[in-house]
Amino acid sequence: MVIGNIIIYSSIFFFLYISILSLLVLWECKNRIYKPKLRKNHPNVCIIVPCFNEEKTIVKTVHSLLKLDYPRDRLEILVIDDGSSDKTLERAKTLEKYTQVKVFHKPNKGKYTALNYGLSKTKAEFVGCLDADSFVIPQALGLIMPYFNNPKIMACTSSVKIHQAKGALQRIQKIEYIFGIFLRKVFALLNSITVAPGPFTIFRKRAFDKLGPFRHGHNTEDLEIAFRIQSKNYEIANAPNACVYTVGPSSFKKLFQQRKRWYSGLSRNAWDYRSLMFNRTYGDLGFFVFPSIFLSVLIFLFVSFYTIFQFTQYAIHRFIAWQAVGFSLNQFVFRFDWFFINTQLYVLLSILLFGMFFGIVLLGKKLSFTKSRTGKDFLFFVLFYSPLYFIWWLSAIQDIVFNKKNKW
Numbered sequence: 001m002v003i004g005n006i007i008i009y010s011s012i013f014f015f016l017y018i019s020i021l022s023l024l025v026l027w028e029c030k031n032r033i034y035k036p037k038l039r040k041n042h043p044n045v046c047i048i049v050p051c052f053n054e055e056k057t058i059v060k061t062v063h064s065l066l067k068l069d070y071p072r073d074r075l076e077i078l079v080i081d082d083g084s085s086d087k088t089l090e091r092a093k094t095l096e097k098y099t100q101v102k103v104f105h106k107p108n109k110g111k112y113t114a115l116n117y118g119l120s121k122t123k124a125e126f127v128g129c130l131d132a133d134s135f136v137i138p139q140a141l142g143l144i145m146p147y148f149n150n151p152k153i154m155a156c157t158s159s160v161k162i163h164q165a166k167g168a169l170q171r172i173q174k175i176e177y178i179f180g181i182f183l184r185k186v187f188a189l190l191n192s193i194t195v196a197p198g199p200f201t202i203f204r205k206r207a208f209d210k211l212g213p214f215r216h217g218h219n220t221e222d223l224e225i226a227f228r229i230q231s232k233n234y235e236i237a238n239a240p241n242a243c244v245y246t247v248g249p250s251s252f253k254k255l256f257q258q259r260k261r262w263y264s265g266l267s268r269n270a271w272d273y274r275s276l277m278f279n280r281t282y283g284d285l286g287f288f289v290f291p292s293i294f295l296s297v298l299i300f301l302f303v304s305f306y307t308i309f310q311f312t313q314y315a316i317h318r319f320i321a322w323q324a325v326g327f328s329l330n331q332f333v334f335r336f337d338w339f340f341i342n343t344q345l346y347v348l349l350s351i352l353l354f355g356m357f358f359g360i361v362l363l364g365k366k367l368s369f370t371k372s373r374t375g376k377d378f379l380f381f382v383l384f385y386s387p388l389y390f391i392w393w394l395s396a397i398q399d400i401v402f403n404k405k406n407k408w
Contacts, residue, residue, distance in 0.1 A: 005346075007306050011299050012349045018292060019356045022186045026363070029189045033367065034241060035146040043125040045141065045202070046076040048118030050111050051132035055087040057247065062095050064135040069142050077101045078118045079132075083108025088132075111198075112214040112221040119208055128202040133247040135163065136200050140242040144202050147237040154207040154229050156237040157184060157193065158200040159368040163245035168380050169255055172388070173248040175361060175374060175381040181240055182364035188238035192289035194266075196226040196236060200244040207234070219406050220265025227273040230285055240367040256392065261406040263396035270294065297393060304390045 026033070047065055051058050058079070065077050077100050081089040092103045106117055115129055126148070130136065140158060147156045159181045165174040187193045196203075201222070208214075211232060217224025229236055249255040270277075270290070279286040361378065364370070399406060 004306065004310070007303060008346050009349075011303050012346060012353055014295070014299055016349065016353055016356070018296065019353065019360065022183070023356075023360070023363075025186050025189055026182075032189065033185065035143075035149075035239070042071050042074045043145075044074050044076070044123075045070065045126045045128060045145075046078060046118070046122040046124035047128045047130055048115055048122075049077065049079045049130050049132055050082055050114035050118070051079065051084065051088050051092070052082045052108065052111070052114075053084045053086045053088055054132035055084070055091055057133045058088055058092050059095065061130060061132050061135055062092070062101060064137075065130065066098060066100065067138050068136065068140065069138045072100060075100055075141075076122060076124055078121055079103045080114040080118050081105045082111065082114040110216065110219075112216055115221070116213040119205075119213055122205075125205055126202055127205050127208070128200060129198055130200050130244070131198040131246060134160075134199040134244050135246075136244045137242075140200060140239075140244060141202070143242040144200075144239045147239060148202075148204065150235070150237070152235045153204075153237045154234040155196050155201055155203045155226075156239055157188075157196055158238075158242040158244045159184075159240045160197055160199045161243060161245050161368065161370065162248040165248065165377065167250050168384065169252065170248045170250055171377040171380045172385055173255070174377045176385065177248075178361055178364040178368070178370060178374070179357075180364075181368045182360050184238050185240050185367055187289055188236065190284040190289060191235050192230070192283075192285035193236040193238065194226055194230070194285075194289065194293070195223050196229070198222050199246045200242070218265040218268040219261050220269060223265050223269045224272075227269055227276070230282065231273055231276060233281070241369055243368055255388075256395070257406075259388075259392035260395045260399065263393055264399050264406050266293075267396065267400055300386075300389065301393060304386070 049058070049061060049065070054061075062077060062079060065075075068075060077098075079092045079095065079101065081092060081103065083106065089103070089105055095101045096103055102121070104117065104121065106114065118129075119127060126145075128141075136158075144156045144158065147153055160177055161181075162170055162174040162177050165171045184193060207229065211225075211228055214221045215224050215228075226236060249258055270293075276282050276286050277290050282290075358378070361374070365374065398404075
């Protein structure tokens with residue numbers, strides 16, 4: 001019982017501490033959340049769209065770029081087909097009627113090689129990437145570019161949302177992404193962003209001249225490039241009102257493969273850049289964000305295992321009791337009684353933590369001007385996200401232990 005109390009209270013204290021600190025950071029820096037002033041000049045920008053078997057979405061993706069509120073003669077769109085076996089290339093070629101669009105084909109060697117191929121084909125001052133299953137709002141690029149008035153900023157991320165969430169899995173992802181919008185802005189204010197997502201991150205071209213091109217990064221090149229930028233003491237900004245919509249996996253298998261790749265890539269890239277950890281040179285990234293990410297995962301896994309152990313122990317005791325006195329459905333009848341409400345401190349703190357998480361999701365919606373209703377989505381998230389998260393991380397750890405390589 002003592003060990004159980006230590007686990008419960010330590011976990012609640014840690015997550016309350018992180019939540020309160022994040023809220024305080026956002027409050028203290030509330031005047032720096034957005035960059036409302038647009039640049040007077042419009043530098044040349046190239047958006048690279050790497051694609052592999054994206055025949056269903058490639059046309060819509062490029063059309064969203066063509067609708068960007070940015071001077072046409074300053075915007076270049078490069079579609080890089082990475083050896084697709086469907087009609088992606090054929091449909092992409094129909095877009096070359098627009099003077100801004102150029103389509104290239106290369107053998108399939110991975111997303112990072114497609115991005116590097118695009119880098120070799122442009123001389124633009126700024127280069128962005130957009131996954132071929134994502135769609136940007138017209139104002140997105142104009143909202144991002146003012147951040148580059150700061151010469152130390154080498155990249156700027158957007159707010160990624162789930163496009164037209166329908167099933168339970170996509171609804172869960174919808175809340176997860178909104179929560180991520182809040183976290184990414186807090187990390188940006190702490191100069192500690194750890195991922196430059198494929199859906200519409202803009203880079204200074206000279207960042208690649210200084211640091212080198214994209215790398216394989218354990219199939220997570222967006223994580224690797226973010227770690228590399230931070231390791232050289234450059235900064236990554238975030239424009240929360242620059243929204244991009246991505247199609248979330250709708251099947252358990254696809255979502256499982258995606259998250260296993262993400263978490264395995266995060267762990268492996270973190271090990272490659274372990275010199276950042278607890279290093280004063282890297283400020284909040286080294287002493288707060290980097291350690292907190294992995295400490296939170298370890299705590300979650302520890303609590304999950306403890307919960308499974310407690311539940312198994314309870315099930316065994318109930319089974320023994322049923323053998324002794326017999327099985328009865330009356331044992332499952334719930335009778336509510338105010339007298340038996342659990343008022344222990346950990347219960348009240350858990351309710352507080354849950355309330356803070358709900359508030360953070362609402363803040364994420366506000367930061368990114370999300371107007372869609374999320375009540376049903378939040379319910380799915382609360383019921384199913386924890387077991388899914390546990391499965392994803394357990395599988396990722398298994399792959400790392402057995403040195404298994406993840407595929408796209």
